[in-house]
Amino acid sequence: MSALLQLTGVTAFYGAIQALKGVDLVVNKGEIVTLIGSNGAGKSTLMMTICGNPRARNGQIVYDGEDITRLPTFEIMRRGLAQSPEGRRIFPRMSVHENLLMGAYGRPPAEASQDMEQVFTLFPRLKERMAQRGGTLSGGEQQMLAIGRALMSRPRLLLLDEPSLGLAPLVVKLIFGAIRELNRTTGLTVLLVEQNAFQALRLAHRGYVLVNGAITMAGPGAELLARPEIRAAYLEGAH
Amino acid sequence: MVRDAGLSALVALGLFSSMIGVRMTQGDDGMTLTGRGGALAAVVAAVFVGRLIMLAWRARRPAGTPSPKRVDAGLSRIGRYVAPVFLIAAIALPLYGGRYFLDTGILVLTYIMLGWGLSIVVGLAGLLDLGYVAFYAVGAYSYALLSTTYHLGFWTTLPIAGVLAAIWGIILGFPVLRLRGDYLAIVTLAFGEIIRVVLLNWTSLTGGPNGITDIPRPTLFGLKFNASGDADTFATYFGLDYSVTQRFVFLYYVILGLALLTNWVSLRLRRLPLGRAWEALREDEIACRALGINVTITKLTAFAIGAMFGGFAGAFFATRQAFISPESFNFAESAMVLAIVVLGGMGSQLGVALAALVMIGGSELFRDFAEYRMLIFGIGLVVMMVVRPRGLVSGRTPSIFLGKRKDIAADLVAQGRG
Known part of the structure; x- marks a missing residue:
């Protein structure tokens, strides 16, 4: 397996505060990799740093053999990364249809409508809600919309930031099922940031644990799930 | 309600007593102040009545619904006819x-x-x-x-x-x-x-x-x-x-x-x-x-x-x-x-x-x-x-529609995927 995304010694700062303290991470082609950690561990920062906002201060981010560490965000995203950002961040006053089209920004309309059909196959609910304003959707539907919007750019690497946040267990199951389905049928590579460690580790091929801006553990999802220290720190009462 | 209006009137009295209530005039022996009780009373009364009317109007409909959906829908329907009428009126204005x-x-x-x-x-x-x-x-x-x-x-x-x-x-x-x-x-x-x-x-x-x-x-x-x-x-x-x-x-x-x-x-x-x-x-x-x-x-x-x-x-x-x-x-x-x-x-x-x-x-x-x-x-x-806190015409229409939207929705409902 070859690496699609490779981070070496990446650090990032918010002003004087160091949020990432030299992160090494690899995502191979066709893998689902999850990054778990508690609040404030730097998970979302890592996600944003991959996208170039904030820029990594030290270290290197290589995507598909190309160094993207210093590229502006829109250039990075153009290379086949797509992000469903933390808190979903759909456009509340725009319709579901328009939201999805924004994901295909700059791509030919014919391809966009093709991709939209695929998104609708994955999330039939979105098709029903097509003319509705994004802000009127339920939390789960908004998350589907955020993922669907990210998929509209036909990405090779999908970055998902806490898709389970604030959702009912049944909806989480549905969304994680869709991610697994996507990965299985299209071979889409996924980097999943989660606080819901149990679900995330069960879904992912491999996992990383981020504590205070540094990776403390790594390994196959099932293996991490079995470790007592992980059970103690992230899984107690989480099932 | 009356108490609220009275309170507003009191605030108005405090505010305007120095602004409207007295006038400075140039007399023979320098500046003199003359009271303008009538004008002040009129302003305070206006505030009192105005506040009463506002409260009464607000009480007539439930709070928190500043722009009812019905009004918006009505406006957008009227809007479809208003725009062409305005355009024709504008083109014909010189006549x-x-x-x-x-x-x-x-x-x-x-x-x-x-x-x-x-x-x-x-x-x-x-x-x-x-x-x-x-x-x-x-x-x-x-x-x-x-x-x-x-x-x-x-x-x-x-x-x-x-x-x-x-x-x-x-x-x-x-x-x-x-x-x-x-x-x-x-x-x-x-x-x-x-x-x-x-x-x-x-x-x-x-x-x-x-x-x-x-x-x-x-x-x-x-x-x-x-x-x-x-x-x-x-x-x-x-x-x-x-x-x-x-x-x-x-x-x-x-x-x-x-x-x-x-x-x-x-x-x-x-x-x-x-x-x-x-x-x-x-x-x-x-x-x-x-x-x-x-x-x-x-x-x-x-x-x-x-x-x-x-x-x-x-x-x-x-x-x-x-x-x-x-x-x-x-x-x-x-x-x-x-x-x-x-x-x-x-x-x-x-x-x-x-x-x-x-x-x-x-x-x-x-x-x-x-x-x-x-x-x-x-x-x-x-x-x-x-x-109308969001402006005269506040609704936003999506910039893109699909003609067959309804059919698709009905189709999906029939399959029980809703």
Whole structure:
């Protein structure tokens, strides 16, 4: 397996505060990799740093053999990364249809409508809600919309930031099922940031644990799930 | 309710007792103070009654529903018929309106055009611009200088004025790219003032406070509008008697055309990916970045295109007035145009037109009560913000539809996937 995304010694700062303290991470082609950690561990920062906002201060981010560490965000995203950002961040006053089209920004309309059909196959609910304003959707539907919007750019690497946040267990199951389905049928590579460690580790091929801006553990999802220290720190009462 | 109103009256009494209640007069033995109990009592009574009426009106419907859905739906239905009616009325205006009507019409249309131009920046892209008058000024001075110095005609200069204004839009855009909300407003406000102060002080180029005079009038395919009786005047060419109204009718149609062009372009842009990107930018800039949209370019195009229409309007203003000076481009103009956009409902074309009609046309109507114009204007704004806080026409229609939407929905429901 070859690496699609490779981070070496990446650090990032918010002003004087160091949020990432030299992160090494690899995502191979066709893998689902999850990054778990508690609040404030730097998970979302890592996600944003991959996208170039904030820029990594030290270290290197290589995507598909190309160094993207210093590229502006829109250039990075153009290379086949797509992000469903933390808190979903759909456009509340725009319709579901328009939201999805924004994901295909700059791509030919014919391809966009093709991709939209695929998104609708994955999330039939979105098709029903097509003319509705994004802000009127339920939390789960908004998350589907955020993922669907990210998929509209036909990405090779999908970055998902806490898709389970604030959702009912049944909806989480549905969304994680869709991610697994996507990965299985299209071979889409996924980097999943989660606080819901149990679900995330069960879904992912491999996992990383981020504590205070540094990776403390790594390994196959099932293996991490079995470790007592992980059970103690992230899984107690989480099932 | 009465207690609340009484409290308001008490506050009014405290506020106005020193402002209205006493008057300082010059007597034989220096300044003396005389009481004006009657006027004070009248103001306090007005506040008391006004508050009572407001409370009674509010009590009639449940709180927290400032703009009921029903009203919005009704407005949008009416809107479909209102726009064509207005358009026909506007096109036919010279047939039934006199000179005064034409003049007011030209003024209103200028502001409608400015409103539509600013609406691209504020309404669509959500960038609060308090210095829009700067681009109006750039357009006006571009035309004035090019036509008086190089004797270029109106139709040649119009696009140049637009392009120059657009360039200034980009120049303004660069430093404010990272700013949002209040900060953006302050910097754009400063930019508007800078342009005005430069125009005021660069005497060798702009004539300073004296402005530029004798700016040429526009021509219709080379036909002039004047009383000289030459072969190249409109009146002689068509064998008509010269009348000054001809020029006004012509100017009226020029600005109507320019305003409709602005409207058409912004409606087209809204349906293009770029227009959608502007709206997305207004909604959530971070999400836009995450989607790989080049935020810099997107913002700058909004500034540039908005500024371009301001420039067009400015060139028209210069040719209509035949005289411009920095005085015409003060902050009050920016505030007026912004008020039109906000009152009209952000990003609503019809709303902006209605707001311009009410505010500019309305204040023309109240010209006889010159002293009370600003008072009426202010009360109007406050009432509007209480009654319809999101503007006259507040609904947003999606820029894209699918004709077969209903069939699909029914299909899915039938399969029980809802």
